[in-house]
Amino acid sequence: MYAVENSTVAEESVSPQSPSSNKRVMIDVKDLSLVFQTNDGPVNALSDINLKIGEGDFVSFIGPSGCGKTTLLRVIADLEKQTAGSISVNGTTPEDARLNRLYGYVFQAAALLPWRTIKKNCAVPLEISGHSQAHQNKQIDKYLRMVGLQDFHEKYPWQLSGGMQQRASIARALCIEPDLLLMDEPFGALDEITRDHMNVELLKIWDETKKTVVFVTHSISEAVMLSTHIVVMSPRPGRITKVIESPLPRMKDLALRDTEAFHALAAEIRAALAEEHAID
Numbered sequence: 001m002y003a004v005e006n007s008t009v010a011e012e013s014v015s016p017q018s019p020s021s022n023k024r025v026m027i028d029v030k031d032l033s034l035v036f037q038t039n040d041g042p043v044n045a046l047s048d049i050n051l052k053i054g055e056g057d058f059v060s061f062i063g064p065s066g067c068g069k070t071t072l073l074r075v076i077a078d079l080e081k082q083t084a085g086s087i088s089v090n091g092t093t094p095e096d097a098r099l100n101r102l103y104g105y106v107f108q109a110a111a112l113l114p115w116r117t118i119k120k121n122c123a124v125p126l127e128i129s130g131h132s133q134a135h136q137n138k139q140i141d142k143y144l145r146m147v148g149l150q151d152f153h154e155k156y157p158w159q160l161s162g163g164m165q166q167r168a169s170i171a172r173a174l175c176i177e178p179d180l181l182l183m184d185e186p187f188g189a190l191d192e193i194t195r196d197h198m199n200v201e202l203l204k205i206w207d208e209t210k211k212t213v214v215f216v217t218h219s220i221s222e223a224v225m226l227s228t229h230i231v232v233m234s235p236r237p238g239r240i241t242k243v244i245e246s247p248l249p250r251m252k253d254l255a256l257r258d259t260e261a262f263h264a265l266a267a268e269i270r271a272a273l274a275e276e277h278a279i280d
């Protein structure tokens with residue numbers, strides 16, 4: 001049982017309060033574990049995960065390498081199966097959610113097809129879904145405009161900077177209008193200035209489209225800048241050690257990073273990481 005049944009994000013034994021809201025639960029993870037069998041023996045990638053993510057929230061997973069951030073995202077996306085426990089995504093199984101095209105997935109590398117133009121890359125999920133050419137054009141135009149690439153339809157990926165390629169991959173994920181955006185360190189390979197810019201752009205898109213976002217990051221300041229909730233994880237075995245609800249406004253600009261409230265939240269995350277020896 002959860003202490004607050006309608007809580008937005010709660011990890012049972014760690015953060016039972018999560019006072020925020022009566023939002024619909026988009027992702028509900030209960031007592032979930034995942035053990036990989038390897039030649040070197042079993043790897044406890046995820047251990048006893050309990051987590052609820054509310055509709056419209058921006059939730060970041062943060063923790064050191066190997067704590068299971070990507071694995072948890074992949075379980076949500078139906079790219080991995082848990083070995084114990086349960087998970088529902090929008091009230092269904094992750095498999096049904098995937099088949100219903102509920103989510104878009106953005107990887108660390110933009111993973112655009114080099115032989116296709118930006119427009120044709122964005123068309124891939126729409127083609128798979130069997131949408132008409134007219135609908136494809138409308139969606140691609142709308143989302144390339146949203147990410148500021150309206151003048152780059154006909155360019156090839158290699159003609160764009162890394163940040164522009166990542167924006168194109170976000171547009172590609174948005175084109176099918178998923179309710180849920182799963183992002184695995186999407187800006188990890190970008191320089192700091194571009195990353196700052198992308199963070200602001202992503203917040204605008206999130207605000208405009210009202211999506212639920214689950215975001216993996218190694219960066220404390222990125223987690224503070226973006227999230228409504230920060231899920232702190234720790235390795236060996238991969239587990240959730242704390243869920244922090246951000247007291248900051250949903251929409252943030254870069255100036256907020258110089259405020260006391262921003263630094264206080266960053267310090268709280270840092271302390272949570274250190275507390276559980278998450279940082280060796």
Ligand SMILES: Nc1ncnc2c1ncn2[C@@H]1O[C@H](COP(=O)(O)OP(=O)(O)OP(=O)(O)O)[C@@H](O)[C@H]1O
Binds near residue numbers: 072
């Ligand atoms: N397919 C797999 N087979 C075996 N072990 C795996 C597999 N995928 C992940 N692991 C192991 O599971 C654990 C969690 O990995 P995961 O990639 O989820 O961590 P992470 O927190 O995302 O790490 P990073 O920040 O380095 O990306 C690690 O010990 C990893 O080696």
